Amino acid sequence: MFSIIQAAGWPIWPLIACSILALAIVIERFISLKDSKVAPPRLLEEVLSVTRTSLPAPDVVTQLEKNSALGEVLASGLRAVNSNPHCSDDDLRATMEGAGRVVTQRLEHYLSALATIASAAPLMGLFGTVVGMIEIFGSQAPGGASGGNPAQLAHGISIALYNTAFGLIVAIPSLIFWRYFRGRVDAYLLTLELAAEHLTRHLKAMRK
Secondary structure: OHHHHHHHOOOHHHHHHHHHHHHHHHHHHHHHOOHHHHOOOOHHHHHHHHOOOOOOOHHHHHHHHHHOHHHHHHHHHHHHHHHOOOOOHHHHHHHHHHHHHHHHHHHOOOHHHHHHHHHHHHHHHHHHHHHHHHHHHHHOOHHHOOOOOHHHHHHHHHHHHHHHHHHHHHHHHHHHHHHHHHHHHHHHHHHHHHHHHHHHHHHHHHHO
């Protein structure tokens, strides 16, 4: 592996840094975007069951807020009704939408960085290719004489090919994982939106 890095030359190091950063982001997103941390499957049903007869106590709402991202959104609605039992449906929705925006920013954390790596890695590989071409032309003897430096010529070819390949190796998985996480986040946001609307209707019916 080290011999490949040596053959690829110094332009490979920014790509290696990008690959390490992309791997760290992918691992972190896999840990953070779990159902148990974002939208536990039965959480909405449990909240609706608890609030069927009366609103939960503030300590229960605080515990719900710490449960997950969905719990944070639902807890914001319950807290709004606890503080103002006569708040309108529009105010209740606005409160939960505000909490939803905070959750959205947290769910999308690092995704823009992963997309940037997916876009920049091929360009970095192309830059390495250009450096390799410069090495190749530099290996030719001045004045159009035949021959040149074979070692420098081989080194230039290595830089060009290795950097092009490594740029694609970094970019393709980064793009795939970005699309995957983007889809998961969109699905979670739809789940949160539907759950908030369901809780709003539930609280409206309970207060009648």
